[in-house]
Amino acid sequence: MRAPKLPPKSDFAVDTLPFADSSTFASLEQYAGQLPMSDEASMFFWVITNTTNTFNHDKLLVWLNGGPGCSSLDGVFMENGPFKFSGANQLVPRAFSFSEQFDVLYIDQPFGTGFSTSNTTSFEHTFVGGTQTLLEFLQRFYEVFPDLRKRQLFLAGESEAGTYIPYLANAVLNMPEPFDLRGLMIGNGWVDPFPMYMSYAELLRRRNMLTPNVQLKLETEMARCAREFTRAPQPVHTSKCESVAGVFLDDGGPEPGMCYNQYDLRLTDTHPSCGMNWPPEVGVFTEYLNRKDVQHAINVRKAPSVWKECNNAVHRMLSNDESPPSVTLLPSILEHVPVLFFVGTEDYLCNEVGTEWTVGNLSWAGDIGFSSLRKRSVWTIDGEQVGSVESDRGLTFARIYNASHMVGVDRPRELLDLFTLFTNASASNLRFRSSFRS
Incomplete structure (x- = not known):
């Protein structure tokens, strides 16, 4: 055309x-x-x-x-x-x-x-x-x-x-x-998806933010994710791994109903937003x-x-690529x-x-x-x-x-x-x- x-x-x-x-x-x-x-x-x-x-x-x-x-x-x-x-x-x-x-x-x-x-x-x-x-x-x-x-x-x-x-x-x-x-x-x-999916526990460990509860859940999700990357071709994103980052956001907050901002760990937010309405100028x-x-x-x-x-x-259309x-x-x-x-x-x-x-x-x-x-x-x-x-x-x-x-x-x-x-x-x-x- x-x-x-x-x-x-x-x-x-x-x-x-x-x-x-x-x-x-x-x-x-x-x-x-x-x-x-x-x-x-x-x-x-x-x-x-x-x-x-x-x-x-x-x-x-x-x-x-x-x-x-x-x-x-x-x-x-x-x-x-x-x-x-x-x-x-x-x-x-x-x-x-x-x-x-x-x-x-x-x-x-x-x-x-x-x-x-x-x-x-x-x-x-x-x-x-x-x-x-x-x-x-x-x-x-x-x-x-x-x-x-x-x-x-x-x-x-x-x-x-x-x-x-x-x-x-x-x-x-x-x-x-x-x-x-x-x-x-x-x-x-x-x-590079695989090392990024695997990085969350180590990042939190370095920052002294990794609790035993979060660590246990992360290890379970990371093991499940790792199996996804044994196949070929390796994906840019996979739903079986997207849950890894969410473990800390769901269970690692400073108090009930609160979570850390996924884009800036210095900040907190209400769950489940966890930074989705950041920066404040977005509105x-x-x-x-x-x-x-x-x-x-x-x-x-x-x-x-x-x-x-x-x-x-747009995000959904590319999610299975x-x-x-x-x-x-x-x-x-x-x-x-x-x-x-x-x-x-x-x-x-x-x-x-x-x-x-x-x-x-x-x-x-x-x-x-x-x-x-x-x-x-x-x-x-x-x-x-x-x-x-x-x-x-x-x-x-x-x-x-x-x-x-x-x-x-x-x-x-x-x-x-x-x-x-x-x-x-x-x-x-x-x-x-x-x-x-x-």
Whole structure:
């Protein structure tokens, strides 16, 4: 079927946003809207550039949130975009936003996510299929924005994007005329399911949060889960293992009716939410994106009846996918481009222990795990220790202290510093001292 005609770039221009002072954000050049992919389907994007940033215009950063089925507008409004809510009726500039350093493309994908529309019969059932659609989107996007096609491309995201990003990178690298892909940045990523499913007991043990009751139940569920991974192919997700993380959330709370936040173990919540309504801006952000004037401002022509941060139907459609875990793609990807794993150390769901074990088990560039020759450094900003970084043979693993599953929510400065290092970007715009540049 022939793809529909593409609108001109001017049709996607974003001039003003409700609750945002135009003069405050005058330096931003923005384009957003639903790029037609077929007669029934479109994919929503938002590209944000900073016209006063005279550095790093040779780079384009693509940001994907996870789920699957969660909107990348999480990134725009709660993590790394230039906008931050101050109360319910005002948008103010976010300190240390990506737009201080990079031009960023945010994408709602797969179909059914955020403002990306299609019939439910067109929802993706496999990550392989979703990757092909996302690749087609990028090709069509570059037709509308040909100047961005020349940029160095970096793929970044968090959580389930740990599956999306390697799949997309692999597809790009196998194109007849690949985009200029330069690196992958994956935060608290769902990359390697088995070690992550097995990591929860060890994480809790290290934090002195593992009670005998929880330990016993975890061991039972982990043994059942492990049997699932003796078969081939190994799944990205499996219902027989999803219960493992839930043991602690159900039985490890500080008091009856309470549980720890699965995205930030420093926080508690009522059961069974356990962090599902976090960050606190989610409510305001959701109300904002359901406003008709906001949808008009970002060129949404066909909106869902109710915009939701995450679409459970998208999640369900992919729940039985037997595409192999994205970790299987990393050795070949690392032959071509570097990869960064960054992890907020307060996350439970996609935690540092699971990522540590993934790195330790990964075979690439002639060795397994980090070698004795790896570079290791303590990371400081303005004299404060904020994390640690290890790097070897093109793979970097950064721990960001006092950061949650969504690192940009609580440590945007650290994330901006890390991305500046990894992309070899100019640091001239940064307003802090970092050990990366000492």
